[in-house]
Amino acid sequence: MLDADKRRRPRRRLFRIGAELDGKLHLAIAVAVFLTLGFAWWAVTFSGLVQPLFLPAPGAVWHRMVSLALDGTLWQDSIISLYRIAIAFALASAMAIPVGILIGCFRVWEAAIEPLVDFVRYMPVVAFVPLTILWSGTGDWQKFLIIWIGTFFQEVLMVMDNVKRVPADYIGLGRTLGLPERRILWRIVLPSALPGIWDTLRISVGWAWTWLVLAELVAATSGLGYRITVSQRFFQTQTIIGYILLLGIFGLITDQVMKALEKVLFRYLSVSR
Template identity: 35%
Template sequence: MRLGASHLLILSWVAPVLLVVAWEILAQTGFVTPQVLPAPSKVVRTAFKLATSGSLLEDLVTSLLRAAAGFAIGGSIAFALGILVGFSRIAEALVDRSVQMVRAIPFLALLPLVIVWFGVGEGQKIFLVALGVAFPIYINTTLGIRQVDPKLLELGRVQGLSTLQMITRIVLPGALPSILTGVRYSLATAWLALVVAETIGAQAGIGFLAMDAREFLRTDVVVLTIVIYALIGVVADSVARLLERRLLAWHPNFGGAGR
């Protein structure tokens, strides 16, 4: 039986809804204490209180702006380096090993040095986000360029395309599925980096809200911040999927008809 898009969308939410229902039942019956994991209804009431006071929106906007700035900076640099390394073996020899060495370093290991460089202000947080999003985009851009079908390149040469036309009409469109995969991974990494960044010296943001709640044992607020991160991740991934469908409408594997 073939299901339509609306049915598949509903089906994708069955497991999360059942999980929330089970969670609510366990919390209301006392199997899970509020100190360990408050009921979803309690979390919703807490969200409403924070939203009506305006503090939740302020923290959310602050985190979104930090993530957007870091994503724009790190993504742009990574995309440029990925194109450079993808097209040039000399650039790969000069750049790639250093990038891979930095990529292997955990965020927490870099945090003391980043604080020395930038202090605990906005620069530190944006830098960590930019660093986190850079690697998936860089790797997937390079990989996408290297995996373009050589037969397509040969066809372009036969058609007399210039180097610039080869890049814009064959190489970059062929690498686009891999590049967009890197974007999807980097969106998730951006929030991971931001959580780490906002645990140190932040005065606003979702991470600050979680750390402040931990000090006062407000597990309902901590759970709320986790839910917010999850919802933002779902929305960001949905936007990335929509971007894929729009930009790759010509690609048969993305539901579009070939041109």
């Protein structure tokens, strides 16, 4: 009876809210999920339940991607898309972070800026595609603008919330010590809000990937989204699925890199916990 209870305890801990999970077990579960989905994909296509036109086999997708990689198409599309998202996301973040900090700290700026940001962020980004083509043509700047519109306004409000979550006691302590507002901002507010701001960037870069594909699906001559559009015209489902999976891989790598950097940049969080 006691042995049975001991065996049940680890299982119960796994399903406790907020319970820690061993790193190896975390990785094993994640890999198992991907393998299960891959096996299900293979089984469905191998059994013939779905025609290859609608869902090609994993092997067919792999061979198509290898072929595109060998002739340079895959690398060219990836490089141009990575360039576009890097520039556009950097511009959007460089502008959103100071604006978000400003309206998060000062009510007067919140009253002046937040309603406008709220107003614009509910406008669908897709509706701006024709306008951005009219304003900036079909070059890279049009792609930058679409990504900027899709990420800037969301980032501003999330950064604002990160700043507002700084405990008022911290700011009160700074005033008690006689620090001017400028030093309270740089020495107290920003260090406290930075981990949250970094997490905001990690989340919003996922949106940036979405808007990148949208920008490249229309009026583009290069990039991952463009290749998906061209493949659709010729019913090249292997390329479409392969590029979609590649976008997921790029996004996953970006997310994991930012998580790893978070542990390096904000080590004091793990120490305080």
